[in-house]
Amino acid sequence: MSHLDVTDILDATIQEYIEEPIDLLNIGNGAPGEYEYIVRSRPSYERTLCDVIKFIKSHLPMRNSPSDISILEVGAFLGVTSIAMTKMGFSVTAMDIPEFMNNKRLKMRYDKYNVKRLSQNLRTNKIPSESDRYDVVILCEVLEHLNFNPLPMIVEISRTLRQDGLLYISLPNLARLSNRISLLLGLSIHNPIDDFFAQLDDKDNMIVGLHWREYTSKEIKYMFERLGFRTVESYITSDTAFFSNSSLRNVVKKIIYNLMPSFAFHQVHLFRKIKQPHFCFHQCDATR
Numbered sequence: 101m102s103h104l105d106v107t108d109i110l111d112a113t114i115q116e117y118i119e120e121p122i123d124l125l126n127i128g129n130g131a132p133g134e135y136e137y138i139v140r141s142r143p144s145y146e147r148t149l150c151d152v153i154k155f156i157k158s159h160l161p162m163r164n165s166p167s168d169i170s171i172l173e174v175g176a177f178l179g180v181t182s183i184a185m186t187k188m189g190f191s192v193t194a195m196d197i198p199e200f201m202n203n204k205r206l207k208m209r210y211d212k213y214n215v216k217r218l219s220q221n222l223r224t225n226k227i228p229s230e231s232d233r234y235d236v237v238i239l240c241e242v243l244e245h246l247n248f249n250p251l252p253m254i255v256e257i258s259r260t261l262r263q264d265g266l267l268y269i270s271l272p273n274l275a276r277l278s279n280r281i282s283l284l285l286g287l288s289i290h291n292p293i294d295d296f297f298a299q300l301d302d303k304d305n306m307i308v309g310l311h312w313r314e315y316t317s318k319e320i321k322y323m324f325e326r327l328g329f330r331t332v333e334s335y336i337t338s339d340t341a342f343f344s345n346s347s348l349r350n351v352v353k354k355i356i357y358n359l360m361p362s363f364a365f366h367q368v369h370l371f372r373k374i375k376q377p378h379f380c381f382h383q384c385d386a387t388r
Contacts, residue, residue: 103109104148113184114138114145122178138180144270144366145180148240149338152185152268157372159266159332160235166190172234172260174222175242181208186213187364193229197221197308223388225252232262240270247312248388252381255326258373267329267371273336274314277356277363289314290372317367327379338364371387 111338117138123131138145156169163169166189173182176194186192193216201219210217218228223246237257239299261267279289291310299310314322321331357364366375 244311328377
C-alpha cells in the first residue's frame with residue numbers, strides 16, 4: 101500500500117467525523133472540539149499508519165493478506181487509526197475505557213467497519229482477550245495519561261501479544277525543547293492546575309486529557325526491555341505538518357530539531373516481544 105493510498109483512506113476517515121460527529125462524552129454541542137482535535141492530530145495519525153504498515157511488511161512478511169494480521173489498538177479514543185487500518189484490510193480490535201466505548205455513535209462507527217471492540221480500564225491491569233491473540237499492538241499517546249504504575253499493564257499487553265509480535269508505541273518526549281526551556285525559566289512542565297478542575301467539570305470533562313507522567317526515550321527502552329521486549333527501531337521527531345507556516349519561530353524550530361533530534365516533541369518505538377515477563381508485582385490500593 102502506497103503513502104498516497106494511506107493518506108486517501110485517512111482523509112476519508114476523518115471526513116466522516118465532520119458529517120457524523122461522535123460526541124464522545126455526550127455533551128450535545130455537535131462536538132466541534134473533537135473534529136478540531138482530529139485535524140490537529142492528523143500528522144500523528146498519518147505517521148502511525150505509515151509506520152505500522154512499514155513495520156508489518158518488514159517484520160511480518162509471511163502473511164498472505166492483511167486480514168491474516170490481527171491488530172489491537174489500546175487507547176483507540178475516537179477510532180481514527182483503528183477504522184483506517186480496518187479499511188486497509190487488517191483485522192483490528194479497538195480498546196478503550198467504558199466511558200468512551202459505551203458511546204452508541206462510536207459503537208455504530210466501529211460496527212460499520214467491522215472493528216471489534218473491547219471495553220476496559222487499564223487500571224484493572226486486565227485485557228479481556230485470550231493470550232497470544234495479536235500480531236501487533238498499537239499504543240499511541242496512552243502511557244502519558246496513566247495515573248497509576250504502568251508495569252502490570254505492560255505485562256498484560258505482552259500476554260495478549262504473540263511471541264515475536266510487534267508493539268508500536270508513540271508518546272511525547274519528556275526531554276523536548278519546550279520542556280527544557282520551561283525548566284530553565286523556573287516554570288512547570290506539567291499540566292496547569294486549572295486542568296484538574298476541567299477534568300472534573302460536567303461541561304468540559306477531559307477524563308484522560310491530563311499527562312500524569314511523561315518519559316524520556318531511554319526510560320521507555322529500559323522499561324520495555326526489562327519486561328521482555330527487544331527494541332527494533334526508535335526515533336524522535338516533530339511532525340513537519342505542525343510547521344505548515346514559515347514563521348521565523350517555526351524556521352528556528354526546524355533548524356534546531358534537525359541539529360538536535362532529541363529536542364523534538366514525539367518519540368516512536370517499535371518493540372518485538374521476545375519473552376513473556378514473569379514478575380510477581382505486589383499491588384494494593386496505594387500502587388493502583
